[in-house]
Amino acid sequence: MDAKRVGEAGLQGWRAKVAEAVATPVARRSGLADDQVRAAIGALFLALSVVYVVNAVRQLAGGR
Numbered sequence: 001m002d003a004k005r006v007g008e009a010g011l012q013g014w015r016a017k018v019a020e021a022v023a024t025p026v027a028r029r030s031g032l033a034d035d036q037v038r039a040a041i042g043a044l045f046l047a048l049s050v051v052y053v054v055n056a057v058r059q060l061a062g063g064r
Helices: 003-009 014-030 034-060
Strands: none
Touching (some): 003 034, 014 034
């Protein structure tokens, strides 16, 4: 699975709307393509979700 697909996996529902709204302005300023910006935003949301789940599992396990 390539990085673009992983990033886009994090874009569902309201997250996709956020990425769509900011992708073009950010792409214009950064020199990246729109789909690259959306993939990066998706990857960020996906990483935040993983961190949330890991912390929840730690709390359930009595770690913190």
